[in-house]
Amino acid sequence: xxxxxxxxxxxxxxxxxxxxxxxxxxxxxxxxxxxxxxxxxxxxxxxxxxxxxxxxxxxxxxxxxxxxxxxxxxxxxxxxxxxxxxxxxxxxxxxxxxxxxxxxxxxxxxxxxxxxxxxxxxxxxxxxxxxxxxxxxxxxxxxxxxxxxxxxxxxxxxxxxxxxxxxxxxxxxxxxxxxxxxxxxxxxxxxxxxxxxxxxxxxxxxxxxxxxxxxxxxxxxxxxxxxxxxxxxxxxxxxxxxxxxxxxxxxxxxxxxxxxxxxxxxxxxxxxxxxxxxxxxxxxxxxxxxxxxxxxxxxxxxxxxxxxxxxxxxxxxxxxxxxxxxxxxxxxxxxxxxxxxxxxxxxxxxxxxxxxxxxxxxxxxxxxxxxxxxxxxxxx
Amino acid sequence: xxxxxxxxxxxxxxxxxxxxxxxxxxxxxxxxxxxxxxxxxxxxxxxxxxxxxxxxxxxxxxxxxxxxxxxxxxxxxxxxxxxxxxxxxxxxxxxxxxxxxxxxxxxxxxxxxxxxxxxxxxxxxxxxxxxxxxxxxxxxxxxxxxxxxxxxxxxxxxxxxxxxxxxxxxxxxxxxxxxxxxxxxxxxxxxxxxxxxxxxxxxxxxxxxxxxxxxxxxxxxxxxxxxxxxxxxxxxxxxxxxxxxxxxxxxxxxxxxxxxxxxxxxxx
Numbered sequence: 001x002x003x004x005x006x007x008x009x010x011x012x013x014x015x016x017x018x019x020x021x022x023x024x025x026x027x028x029x030x031x032x033x034x035x036x037x038x039x040x041x042x043x044x045x046x047x048x049x050x051x052x053x054x055x056x057x058x059x060x061x062x063x064x065x066x067x068x069x070x071x072x073x074x075x076x077x078x079x080x081x082x083x084x085x086x087x088x089x090x091x092x093x094x095x096x097x098x099x100x101x102x103x104x105x106x107x108x109x110x111x112x113x114x115x116x117x118x119x120x121x122x123x124x125x126x127x128x129x130x131x132x133x134x135x136x137x138x139x140x141x142x143x144x145x146x147x148x149x150x151x152x153x154x155x156x157x158x159x160x161x162x163x164x165x166x167x168x169x170x171x172x173x174x175x176x177x178x179x180x181x182x183x184x185x186x187x188x189x190x191x192x193x194x195x196x197x198x199x200x201x202x203x204x205x206x207x208x209x210x211x212x213x214x215x216x217x218x219x220x221x222x223x224x225x226x227x228x229x230x231x232x233x234x235x236x237x238x239x240x241x242x243x244x245x246x247x248x249x250x251x252x253x254x255x256x257x258x259x260x261x262x263x264x265x266x267x268x269x270x271x272x273x274x275x276x277x278x279x280x281x282x283x284x285x286x287x288x289x290x291x292x293x294x295x296x297x298x299x300x301x302x303x304x305x306x307x308x309x310x311x312x313x314x315x316x317x318x319x320x321x322x323x324x325x326x327x328x329x330x331x332x333x334x335x336x337x338x339x340x341x342x343x344x345x346x347x348x349x350x351x352x353x354x355x356x357x358x359x360x361x362x363x364x365x366x367x368x369x370x371x372x373x374x375x376x377x378x379x380x
Numbered sequence: 381x382x383x384x385x386x387x388x389x390x391x392x393x394x395x396x397x398x399x400x401x402x403x404x405x406x407x408x409x410x411x412x413x414x415x416x417x418x419x420x421x422x423x424x425x426x427x428x429x430x431x432x433x434x435x436x437x438x439x440x441x442x443x444x445x446x447x448x449x450x451x452x453x454x455x456x457x458x459x460x461x462x463x464x465x466x467x468x469x470x471x472x473x474x475x476x477x478x479x480x481x482x483x484x485x486x487x488x489x490x491x492x493x494x495x496x497x498x499x500x501x502x503x504x505x506x507x508x509x510x511x512x513x514x515x516x517x518x519x520x521x522x523x524x525x526x527x528x529x530x531x532x533x534x535x536x537x538x539x540x541x542x543x544x545x546x547x548x549x550x551x552x553x554x555x556x557x558x559x560x561x562x563x564x565x566x567x568x569x570x571x572x573x574x575x576x577x578x579x580x581x582x583x584x585x586x587x588x589x590x591x592x593x594x595x596x597x598x599x600x601x602x603x604x605x606x607x608x609x610x611x612x613x614x615x616x617x618x619x620x621x622x623x624x625x626x627x628x629x630x631x632x633x634x635x636x637x638x639x640x641x642x643x644x645x646x647x648x
Contacts, residue, residue, distance in 0.1 A: 011582060012575055019572060049575040062575040 003300035009068040016050065016072055020079045028080035031206030032351050035198075037162050038206055041083055042120065051087070052115030055095055059107055060116030066307040070299065073245045077252025078259070081355035082206035084252060088245035089158040090114070093363075094121025094167050097238045098185065101226040110165050110185055122163035123242075124154035124212050125235050132368055134235060135178045139214060141170035147221055148184065150214040153196065156362070160210035161195040164188050167238075168212065169231045181231035185223045192217030203354035240313045241306060242363045243320040247299045250320070250327035250359035254292050257352040258285065261334040264347075268338075281337055288330045295323040314376035321369035324359035331356040381435045381535055383425045384486055384497045385459065386518070387418035389443050389450035390508045398614050414450045417503025419457075421563040423570035424533050425501050426458035432535060436460050438493060440485055442470065442478060448586050455581035456573030462584070463489050467591040472604030475509075479517030480601045484594055486522065492587075498557040499540060504529060504564045512562070519560035526560040527553050533561055 005013060023041055031038050045051055054069035055061025069091060077084035098111045098121075113119040130136040139152025150170055157166075166186045173180035186193055196211030226234045262285065265276040275281050302315035331353040335342040342349040360366045374380075391410035399406050414422075422439070429435040439454040441447045442465040451462035465485045473481060490496055500522070502515035512528075519526035529545040539556040545564050555561070573581070591597065600606055626641075628634040642648045 008579055008582060012578060015573065015575075015578055044572060047574065048572050053575060062579070064575070 003067065003297075003304060005068060005071065009064060009071070012053070012062075012064060012068060013071050013075060016075050019044075019048070020075055024076060024083050025079040028082070029345070029348065029351065031080070031082055033205075033345070035200070035205045037208045038080070038083055038086070039162070042086060042162075045087070046117030046120075049117055051090055051117045051120070052095070054091065055099060055111065055115035059099070059111045060113075061095075067300065067303045070244055070248045070303040073248035074252040074255070074299075077249040078256035080206070081249060081253050081352070081358075082204045084249040085158055085204055085207050085246075086120075086162075088242065088249060089123060090121045090163070092242040092245040093123030093158075093238055094163070094165060096241055097123075097167050097183065097225060097234055098165075100237070101183070101234055102185075103222075105222065106185065106225065114165060119164035120159055120162055122157055122159040122166045123238065124157045124160075124166055124168040125239075126154060126156050127152070128155055132365055135181070135232065137169060137171050137181055139168070139170040140174070141172050141182060141184060143172065144218075147218045148224065150184070150186070150192070150217040150219060152214050154212040155196075156199065156209055157212050158207055158209055158362075160208055160212055161198070162208045166212065167225060167234075168214075169235055170214075172228055172231075176229060178232040179229050181235070182228050183225040183231040183234040184219060185225050186214075186217070186219055190217055190219060201358075203351070203356070203358050205354075239363055240316050243316040243369070244299060244302045244306065244312075246359055246363045247295070247302070247316070247320040247323040250323040250356060251292065251295050251299055253352050253356045253359070254288070254295070254323075254327040254330040257331045257334045257349065257356075258288055258292060260348055260352075261285065261337055264338055264341075275337070284333055284337060288333060291326045292330065295319070295326045298322050314373050317364070317369040317372035317376075320359075320364065321366050321373065324356075324366060327356040327359055328353075381428065381432060381499075382493075382495045382497045383428065383435065383437050383499050383501055384489065385418065385422050385425050385437060385439045385454070386482060386500065386502045386515070387422065387439050387441045387450055387454055388415045388503070388506045388508075389413070389441065389447040390415045390506050412446065412449065414453050415503050415506045415508075417505060417507070417563060417565070419503070419570045420565055421501040421503050421530075421561075422454055422458055423566075423568075424530065424561075424563050426571065428533060428535055429458065435535075436493075436495065438463070438489060438497070440465065440482065440489060442466070442473075442482060442485070445588070451586050452581045452584060453573070455584055456578040457571060461493070462586045463492075464586055464588045466588050469591040469599070469603050472607060473602060474607035474609035475511050475513040475517060476608060477602050477606040479514045480521055480606070481597075482514065483518050483521035484597055485589055486518070488589060488593060496558070498559075499533070500524070500558070500560045501530075501533075502560065502562045504562040515560060515562035522558075522560070524558050524560050525555050526562070527555050528562045530561045530563040531566040 027038055049062050052061035053064050054066050057063040073084050073088045076087055095114050114121050125134055127138055142149045168184050168186055169181055171180050172182040192215050194213040196213050199209040265281050268275045298319040302312050302319040305312035305315050335349045335353050338349050341347055389412045392413040397406045425437045437459045439451055439459040439462045441451050448464055455462055470481055505512035516526055527542045531543045531545055534541045542553050542561055544551045544553055626634045626637050628637055
């Protein structure tokens with residue numbers, strides 16, 4: 001397999017790298033500290049056409065490869081995990097299902113503003129009683145003839161309140177279990193649709209994570225995404241892709257952390273030596289680099305498979321499982337190498353360690369990834 | 381409206397190394413960028429185009445073949461077309477010869493594009509040579525009025541309203557078309573390229589204008605021969621240590637402190 005980006009793709013990633021150094025990195029600590037959504041960064045990314053990087057050109061996207069998109073998720077996360085998840089929740093969880101399951105009219109109406117950077121997207125599946133067990137949906141959508149009536153709530157929704165377009169899931173027939181779940185597109189400002197409390201989180205603190213509340217929320221019939229009763233499939237397929245984005249986020253966090261650590265250990269002197277001269281430092285960083293590269297190969301392999309239209313569900317699960325646990329391990333070990341300064345907010349290490357943890361939890365916990373992989377192996 | 385923006389590709393470094401024999405800049409191994417002041421000039425043109433999308437922006441650069449990378453960057457940001465002026469015969473030109481060649485090039489580009497440029501925008505100076513002479517000299521060769529230290533320009537009836545940086549604030553100067561404006565750093569950052577423009581720019585073919593394209597050019601005014609400037613010596617200035625700030629309660633106290641410090645240093 002060849003994961004090289006072509007010249008054009010590399011050029012766009014280089015442009016994004018420059019952008020991250022100028023705009024993303026300098027804001028990372030501030031938005032974490034203030035728990036503030038990086039709206040100014042989003043506006044610039046929208047103007048650059050970055051938010052529709054891998055969406056088709058006919059819908060206002062840039063038409064670049066999925067692998068390039070994953071490279072972008074990784075690049076953002078090197079400097080700011082919040083920016084990365086804002087980007088991937090939009091790209092993987094809102095643009096993709098509309099592009100994949102939407103009717104031409106839905107694509108025209110919703111995908112075009114999402115891909116051209118006019119609007120931001122979000123995805124709502126998780127509920128208070130339906131986390132990993134996503135089938136236990138309590139949100140209900142009733143067919144009222146000329147519209148759908150939605151009642152219920154969603155929690156932990158990334159980009160909530162900031163997004164304009166939401167892909168959400170609700171029960172259309174409770175008696176059918178997962179086959180009774182359907183997907184819908186809801187626009188912000190729809191009467192009966194409100195944004196609830198803002199979660200206070202350990203990491204990715206600039207990311208807007210809120211509750212979505214539906215109280216007799218009427219949405220047009222044509223906002224059903226995919227077929228009635230096929231929503232669970234829409235959700236699972238969407239999350240398969242989303243996992244590659246989150247794996248890339250984990251990889252980026254680890255890469256960014258290693259980069260900062262290497263800089264630090266080459267300057268810090270203890271016992272009359274730069275701490276980079278101690279074999280413990282050298283071996284630890286060598287191990288971390290090797291694991292990082294292993295994660296990268298898993299992620300790019302999954303992305304390449306998705307791009308080529310091959311089955312990738314278990315590849316995405318392997319990539320996310322390995323990358324997320326690697327990122328938590330790497331950031332923790334880097335902080336230990338730095339010592340006391342690493343524990344302070346003067347340096348980015350503690351933030352990176354807090355940010356890494358979420359990658360083991362959202363868009364499928366590490367345990368879910370193990371279920372997917374062992375299921376694919378036929379170990380039952 | 382038609383605007384031509386002159387840009388220069390410069391080394392991206394504050395530690396410029398100089399060839400001690402030739403007294404020229406050593407460019408190898410140093411990444412190249414669009415001269416930042418030229419970027420501000422391009423942004424000023426782009427802002428005019430934001431208001432009037434019929435505005436056409438052409439960029440022109442004189443330099444070696446690799447300067448096409450800088451022109452592509454400008455195409456990615458806002459320019460509609462680009463021209464490189466490049467010929468060994470132009471090598472070694474000082475600011476006077478360069479501005480002569482550029483002014484001739486502007487006329488040639490006008491012919492090729494079939495337009496007459498209403499305004500020529502330049503950065504106030506290049507960060508490698510720092511002379512701030514080429515823009516004003518281009519205006520002289522063309523016989524155009526000029527405004528320097530521009531921050532932003534706005535298209536008015538038959539000319540531009542240019543906000544310029546003055547010693548004690550901002551001046552707004554009206555200037556008639558056709559004109560030359562040089563730009564300095566404004567309060568805002570230039571825009572980023574969009575992905576689509578960036579991809580289109582990479583595929584763009586940039587024409588090179590060589591000496592053969594200028595049959596009427598006065599060869600006595602170009603290249604080393606046409607350059608009256610002779611560099612006697614170049615050197616890297618020593619880094620200055622930071623100064624001190626005296627700000628006492630009253631001006632009188634500040635003056636007394638200054639005198640005390642100067643006496644201590646045996647300056648007075």
